[in-house]
Amino acid sequence: MAQQTLETRGRFSKASAISWLWRRLSHWPLARLWRFASALGPLVYRFNQRERHITDINIGVVYPRLSPRERKALAQDSLRHSTATMLELGHAWMAAPETVDAGILAVHGRDKLDSARAEGRGVIVLAPHFGNWEVLNFWLSSHFPFTAMYEPPKITALDPVIRHGRERMGASLVPTNPRGVAALLKALKRSEAIGILPDQEPSWGSGVFAPFFGRDAYTATLLPKLVARTQARVVTGVALRIPGKGFEIHLLDADERVYSSDDVLSATGVNASVETAIGLAPAQYQWEYKRYRKVVQAQQKLANHRDYRLY
Template identity: 75%
Template sequence: MAKRNKPIHTLQAQAIAALWHALAGRRLTTLWRLARWTGPLVHRFSQREREVTEINLAQVYPDLDPAARRRLARESLTHSAATMLELGLAWMAEPARVEAAIVEVHGRELLDEVRAEGRGVIVLAPHFGNWEVLNFWLSSHFPFTAMYEPPKLHRLDPVIRRGRERMGASLVPTNPRGVAALLKALKRSEAIGILPDQEPSWGSGVFAPFFGRPAYTATLLPKLVARTEARVVTGVARRLPGQGFALHFLPADERVYSPDETESATGVNASVEAAIALDPAQYQWEYKRYRKVVQKLEGHPEHESFRIY
């Protein structure tokens, strides 16, 4: 069966890569128009994305009017569609075009000050706006290392890896060898990137509040801080629809520096919340952020209120 599926996967990868190549030359106004057409279709016909997005929004914004939450869900899926359509730009367009699309940079001094002190800087990069544009800018301006896990469609791996590394980023695996590489980069006073809003595997995280509800959160950050005295900032590339991107670098919540893993994870989630507040529609709400709470409480009917998926 695996051999039979091989040609199909190859064709899928080739078609996706060809689409990215075709879109790489399009204007941002065109890409945004396509997203505004695609997003509502995803909301209407993709039950999984619609339901998870609407459930998450009901959890984090319980006081928001239901009609307003539905509008926010549609807007969020439109921004997610825009991110997918912009991957060709971030990975394949002429670097000068991508640089020109970054029309604002706020808080760069946070990065410069830390590096001037001879410390490494950890950039928390949540799934907000277009994080691939953020990667492009960071790896263009600083020695930059980030963890990388190959996509499920393995034949896209060389395309994605080439796109992410083209400005000098160093990609390391999501295993102990990768963690060692992150530590070395920080000790060289370089920048590294961490995705703070992906659920880690069991044993690699703790439950910490995210918008007031427990979410399983990675504990890699306090380990890196304790061994390197690095400083932490949150970084996002906020989309300015049809115009470009505004980069925002924000001071991380001070709790991220706590040696207590739960306290540090609470600070990480608070930092993500602060970034989301810039424009909640640009966050990727279709990710099951509270999934492990459901797994943990399965078989415990007294906790039925936590069963959100």
């Protein structure tokens, strides 16, 4: 019991420190946050071996034609942008709404959402881990009825802070379970917008293997089920960082294969849509995520060879 009490106090202490830091950083201008990220990024690349290792491997898999020097430069730039995203959380969640809105320099493709809603159709926004997806959430929930799935953080004491930040402009957060899926369906049938993370590996049984930059990646199959039952339009949404200045929202037409009733073909379209978004600025994608982890696990089981690892 005493050990549990100490652990709980430790979590609250850590959560309080993180929340305090976000609050302080929320008062910084974006230019200053970017300068700070530019200073910290090289240190993250040098000393955070896990993040560097995964980023280096993913970039090597996705861009095999780059020279070692080019791959290293891209990996360093990627971790600089990932650092910026973490520093900007206070900006997206806690800064005055007019301040966040002023940092959104342009919106490209809003007509895709407006026309779909005018036709009585809901919109599914594929929001990959690119640029600053929390700024994208801010913009979407500021302009449209918006619902997204939400999984509480590992540091449970941060849950109310994160939830308030994501919901403050009107977003509705629903759990990552059948009840949450039902809420997404209802929102689409009301011609509203919903958000889906297209590049997060689902649990076994909730996805299929589909190519992502030419290599199979385990991809969720929720999308074709939602499309089949609602006839929703699918777009890819990102908040592209303009370093030191702000963000540009891009809403891109999804690959047509996302509308297929075949799970593998739809998942292939989802991954192709993410690839197109990454093409806007490859360094702004979160390459430190183990996107190919489950295909490696499947290969290990198939080969019964425990020493084979991609990461």
